[in-house]
Amino acid sequence: MATTSPVRELPPSPRGLPLIGRSLEYARDPIALFRKQWESYGAVSPMSMVGGDPWVMLLGPDACEVALRNADKAFANGPAWTYLVGPFFGRGLMFLDFEEHHLHRRIMQQAFTRDRLAGYVGPMHAAVAAGLAGWQPQDGFQAYWALKDLTLGIATETFMGGAEHTSAEEMARVNRSFIACVQAAAAIVRHDLPFTRWHRGMRGRRVLEDFVRGYLPSRRAAASDDLLSVLCHIESDEGERFTDDDVVNHVIFLMMAAHDTSTYTLSVMLEKLGQHQDWQVRCRAEVLQLAARVGDRPTLSDLDGLTSLDLVMKECLRLRAPVPVVLRRTVKDTVVLGTRVPADTYVTVAPQFSHLMPEYWTDPEAFDPERFGPERREDRSHRYAWEPFGGGVHKCLGMFFAGAEVTAFLFRFLQDFEWTVDPAYVAPLNHHSLPFPKDGQPIDLRRR
Numbered sequence: 001m002a003t004t005s006p007v008r009e010l011p012p013s014p015r016g017l018p019l020i021g022r023s024l025e026y027a028r029d030p031i032a033l034f035r036k037q038w039e040s041y042g043a044v045s046p047m048s049m050v051g052g053d054p055w056v057m058l059l060g061p062d063a064c065e066v067a068l069r070n071a072d073k074a075f076a077n078g079p080a081w082t083y084l085v086g087p088f089f090g091r092g093l094m095f096l097d098f099e100e101h102h103l104h105r106r107i108m109q110q111a112f113t114r115d116r117l118a119g120y121v122g123p124m125h126a127a128v129a130a131g132l133a134g135w136q137p138q139d140g141f142q143a144y145w146a147l148k149d150l151t152l153g154i155a156t157e158t159f160m161g162g163a164e165h166t167s168a169e170e171m172a173r174v175n176r177s178f179i180a181c182v183q184a185a186a187a188i189v190r191h192d193l194p195f196t197r198w199h200r201g202m203r204g205r206r207v208l209e210d211f212v213r214g215y216l217p218s219r220r221a222a223a224s225d226d227l228l229s230v231l232c233h234i235e236s237d238e239g240e241r242f243t244d245d246d247v248v249n250h251v252i253f254l255m256m257a258a259h260d261t262s263t264y265t266l267s268v269m270l271e272k273l274g275q276h277q278d279w280q281v282r283c284r285a286e287v288l289q290l291a292a293r294v295g296d297r298p299t300l301s302d303l304d305g306l307t308s309l310d311l312v313m314k315e316c317l318r319l320r321a322p323v324p325v326v327l328r329r330t331v332k333d334t335v336v337l338g339t340r341v342p343a344d345t346y347v348t349v350a351p352q353f354s355h356l357m358p359e360y361w362t363d364p365e366a367f368d369p370e371r372f373g374p375e376r377r378e379d380r381s382h383r384y385a386w387e388p389f390g391g392g393v394h395k396c397l398g399m400f401f402a403g404a405e406v407t408a409f410l411f412r413f414l415q416d417f418e419w420t421v422d423p424a425y426v427a428p429l430n431h432h433s434l435p436f437p438k439d440g441q442p443i444d445l446r447r448r
């Protein structure tokens, strides 16, 4: 006779501090918190975070897979992400669920086809060249902040067609507004009161809306290759299109989704390539070979051939995922690996922990890009062992865009510069919202 194991109930959550639960512990050292939870409870553990609501943490690829695949439609994105950053990025694709998400994703996919991506690569090269022209080689060069400006330049070129008529000063204000919106996610006071982070985030959102809305008439009037224009004109196979509000919401979310994640990925790559000169030399040799063959402006297919850079990018995303956790909220009771998770529970899904589990990776803390090479393919140890771009229906729509952006940048950078980072350096990370190096990621930079 078949037997079924009884469903376990979650043990009570450790209390943490009033109002903020264990958020500070997360902000201090998320990996240490993941390990503590894993050792105390295993894959499904109780948590307490900001707001005092019940939270659950899912650790390891099996548990992450259940939530990301979402076979019984128990996990929703909107109510979870809205809680964290909804007023600033709400109604972006990642915030939509089920039928509505399906409809918007169907339309938006048209903006990320291979042909469209190939069209974004030209403006990327132009923005990289313009951005790098201002980099002054020196010891302790603050790479992270320079990269942040440069990737905003890429986003402005590829998303907004260069944002003609916006002065450098206004662009700097737009950049500050993004930062205000992202940082508002970590606010303890989550109301629009003067002088609070939340308030600065709300003000930032208004700046961003005015900025994007100002370009709608010209982009609706004539189709061009930038993402804003593409979103104005694309339709799904069934003829569905975005309204003006949809376009504004999607572009603001896309700029956020693309900006911090790519900046951090590049910053980690500069750190690791600065510490591991053998890899820097290897990647440069590949780039020089490509440049000798195709010149200054490689196409998307040319960039695909930079295989060493691809290995390094994958390894950096494993060691330091730009999105270490994704959020969900249960819309009904469900069971994860035998443990009941009640309806209306916030759920933290932690891909970053899977990336460091010795069960799936040899010497997981070591920088070893070759582990992704055809001989080893450690990422195949489990379908969800490596999931920096998430999984299931919400899997990152911009992953190939990010790959193109990163390789377009390094294609130019490796030719023009060489750099070192002390092998003993450990980046001091701020984890209040998406991670970034508090010291600006210093590198010793020389022109070649």
Ligand code: HEM
Pocket: 077, 093, 094, 095, 105, 254, 257, 258, 259, 261, 262, 265, 321, 322, 323, 326, 327, 388, 389, 390, 391, 393, 394, 395, 396, 397, 398, 399, 401, 402
């Ligand atoms: C290295 C860079 C990036 C990383 C690590 C990353 C990571 C992620 C992750 C983990 C998710 C899933 C969120 C969830 O499941 O709730 C996601 C969603 C998304 N990302 Fe990215 N992302 C990156 C770059 C980009 C770029 C460059 C774009 C756009 C140009 C982009 C657009 C999106 C969109 C539209 C979604 C929502 C997909 C949906 O909900 O259907 N991302 N990203």
